[in-house]
Amino acid sequence: MSAHTTLTIATRRRAFTRLAPLLRARAGWMVLLVIAGLANAGAGLVGPWAIGRLVDELPAGAGEDLVWACAIAVAVAGVVMALGTWIGAWALAHIAMPVVAELRTQVVDSAMSLDSQRIEATGTGDLVSRVADDSRKISEAAAQVLPLVVESLLVVIVSAAGLAAIDWRLGIVGLIALPMYWLTLRWYLPRSEPIYKEERAAFGRRAGRLLGGLTGAQTLRAYRAEGGEMTRVDSASGEARDLSIHVFRFLTRAFGRNNRAEAVVLSLLLVAGFALVLLGETTAGAVTTAALVFHRLFNPIGALVGLFDQIQSAGASLTRMVGVIDEAETSPRRSTHTVSGAPSLVLENLWFSYDEGPDSDNHVLTGVSVRIAPGEVVAVVGTTGAGKSTLARIAAGLSAPSHGRAALVGDPGPGADLTGLDEAVLRDHISMVAQEVHTFSGTLRDNVALPVPAASDAAIRSALETVGDDWVRTLPKGLDTDIGDGGTRLSAVQEQTIALARLVLADPDFAILDEATAEAGSAGAHVLEASAQAALDGRGALVVAHRLSQAEKADRILVMEHGRVIEEGPHAELVAAEGAYARLWEAWSG
Incomplete structure (x- = not known):
């Protein structure tokens, strides 16, 4: 009997190594995605810049021409952001959907080629949950999570560069956020992967128990054993539920750490900006622009941390799907020689x-x-x-x-x-x-x-x-x-x-x-x-x-x-x- 009661789970490095050739085949679409994302993120800086300029120049006597110029600039930026978002979504669809479809095809093909004895040893629930549930999880992540992640990353990069360009001293203050965000991620990442893997494994056990109960319904009714099987199904479902609640509590703690970093750094940015204005080293408009740009980072950074549960969950599903491919490829090759005579x-x-x-x-x-x-x-x-x-x-x-x-x-x-x-x-x-x-x-x-x-x-x-x-x-x-x-x-x-x-x-x-x-x-x-x-x-x-x-x-x-x-x-x-x-x-x- 095999010592393994579930199929192989690949490492994260192995999973992304499996994805790499699929992504390289769509390099042109990836370049278009980055260009559209950078244009979109850059256009998002026009609003804070326009407000900062109005704060500085309107009290100095600037007229309505400035207001119109800023309004037109914001309108043009809005058009650019709309086009960038549309082109980015178009490019991402041509990257993610074919990659997920090809990966799913590889998993199903590998599942069909797995040794029958291995499936007997692990049970069909584990394999079914990988082909169906994990595949669905990755498809949902590709359609819903990945666009937000790509957009948020590009906004963070461009906004951080814009903050430094406004005033290098305010940019240094903004850098204080990095170690705080890093500490949040350092606390979050090593704890999240085993939690999400355990959650996905619990979902697999629940699927196996449900599948066994449904396929064996006639036998259960024949022996009036429905109650005992329902107790086992309820136990597997309860385990999956409790793990999901634990994941939610864990994610809430990560949000709290993230919000603390935002509050501390925005307060420091305003205090430093006030001091620089008081000393005549910068203008109120520049501080206003810097504060708005930093505030603009709240949503994308929050989205990145907030989506990490789905990213990690999809990553755990990816390692389980790639594990099926790896197991099919690395299983010992059986002998192809035939048996002579009438055996x-x-x-x-x-x-x-x-x-x-x-x-x-x-x-x-x-x-x-x-x-x-x-x-x-x-x-x-x-x-x-x-x-x-x-x-x-x-x-x-x-x-x-x-x-x-x-x-x-x-x-x-x-x-x-x-x-x-x-x-x-x-x-x-x-x-x-x-x-x-x-x-x-x-x-x-x-x-x-x-x-x-x-x-x-x-x-x-x-x-x-x-x-x-x-x-x-x-x-x-x-x-x-x-x-x-x-x-x-x-x-x-x-x-x-x-x-x-x-x-x-x-x-x-x-x-x-x-x-x-x-x-x-x-x-x-x-x-x-x-x-x-x-x-x-x-x-x-x-x-x-x-x-x-x-x-x-x-x-x-x-x-x-x-x-x-x-x-x-x-x-x-x-x-x-x-x-x-x-x-x-x-x-x-x-």
């Missing part, structure tokens, strides 16, 4: 525990061994919790045993462990059909051809015919009929028939059926069992039997209890032995 599926001394550590006492499987020869069908029966589905996942290569070996052994040759085979090679030999199947939005042709996208219509029809295609003839457009969300609704039996047709089309050496006929209900049980029997013709199989009528047709039966195989043999032999299987058969047939 046997060998499961030898399998031990499995969901608890981490080799000394765990909570074993789901305990020393299970079985060898399935080419073309042999082995059924597995037992009570709920006996370890049947876990054995099926290991046999399909979806989970690695804690101890023991699961391998394809050819003749001749030593064979290859399932965990070491490349996914594509593994699926050439082993395919799995589970109880829950998914019908994708698209045509019936696309759904059946999922394992072999280039399959011809003749091959697809042949696969459907093998497992029973009477219902296909009733579809309005045959193979071109849209099914899935928004398409023609199919019954559980029809959806499971599609899964079995995929198996026939893939044509592996072995099939793993994990209660693949359970969704049929009593009415469709015999139909689907006949379809499953036809799909297994000529290939080996491990069948977790939902009904003992499936086990009866198998070449060999394993009876499991508490993670162990307690009986093994053909149906007739086990019935005659009058053991556990005989009692199950008596109850079933009776």
Whole structure:
């Protein structure tokens, strides 16, 4: 078992390294963004300059010409700011949106290529939250936060330069704000990153718990376990809520430090300005302009600090998304060699525990061994919790045993462990059909051809015919009929028939059926069992039997209890032995 219960989280440096080539490809738009932003920020200084000039020259006898000149200058600056804002938003849209879209595409592509065993170990909630929730967070940041951040940064830079140009001594006073802002950021940054990462991780756990509850709703209702699951969902939601409140309190403290810096420096600026005017070193208009320029910094600096929670949250989401890409790229490459001859599926001394550590006492499987020869069908029966589905996942290569070996052994040759085979090679030999199947939005042709996208219509029809295609003839457009969300609704039996047709089309050496006929209900049980029997013709199989009528047709039966195989043999032999299987058969047939 992997020691990691979540997927990799990249470092900030690694995340921005991943972004760098995407941004370099849009260097022209970035130059236009900076030019527009500088023009916008520069035009914003015209207002304070005009007011300072009026303060100095109107008492000295200047006329209405000055007022008109200042008004026109402010109006022109307003037009420049409007154009700068529009051009900047236009340029930023051509930078941010394509970058986010390309990053999202890379994450989804990497997620699809992740090793199935890794996903089994971490659970689907973590991956779903990264592909969906974290992707949404970054998209929102690119659309809403990034424009304000870029604009605020440029305003701060240009305004600071303008303050120094008005009077270098007032500029020095204004510099006192820098260490105060720096102390705020120094206090804020090292504390914020772990808080936001913890918050995003809590959101991922909440998503996983919600997803598990929704997908397992039928099971919960069957066992009347809704209350317990709701308690667990509420606990995960409460954890996410409490962390969000903690983040808000933390951000409020940062705002308080920021406001303190603004109040102190503006007071010092006014006191210094008064002294310089009193000594005749500067004018009241210059001090007024300097105070207005510094006051103009309040909003952008406040925005930068205020948006840091969203920036940090988006940054945490970015590291989680890039972590998916990195994990897909750095995962150990599996062997691409094939198994010679007609291989046997060998499961030898399998031990499995969901608890981490080799000394765990909570074993789901305990020393299970079985060898399935080419073309042999082995059924597995037992009570709920006996370890049947876990054995099926290991046999399909979806989970690695804690101890023991699961391998394809050819003749001749030593064979290859399932965990070491490349996914594509593994699926050439082993395919799995589970109880829950998914019908994708698209045509019936696309759904059946999922394992072999280039399959011809003749091959697809042949696969459907093998497992029973009477219902296909009733579809309005045959193979071109849209099914899935928004398409023609199919019954559980029809959806499971599609899964079995995929198996026939893939044509592996072995099939793993994990209660693949359970969704049929009593009415469709015999139909689907006949379809499953036809799909297994000529290939080996491990069948977790939902009904003992499936086990009866198998070449060999394993009876499991508490993670162990307690009986093994053909149906007739086990019935005659009058053991556990005989009692199950008596109850079933009776």
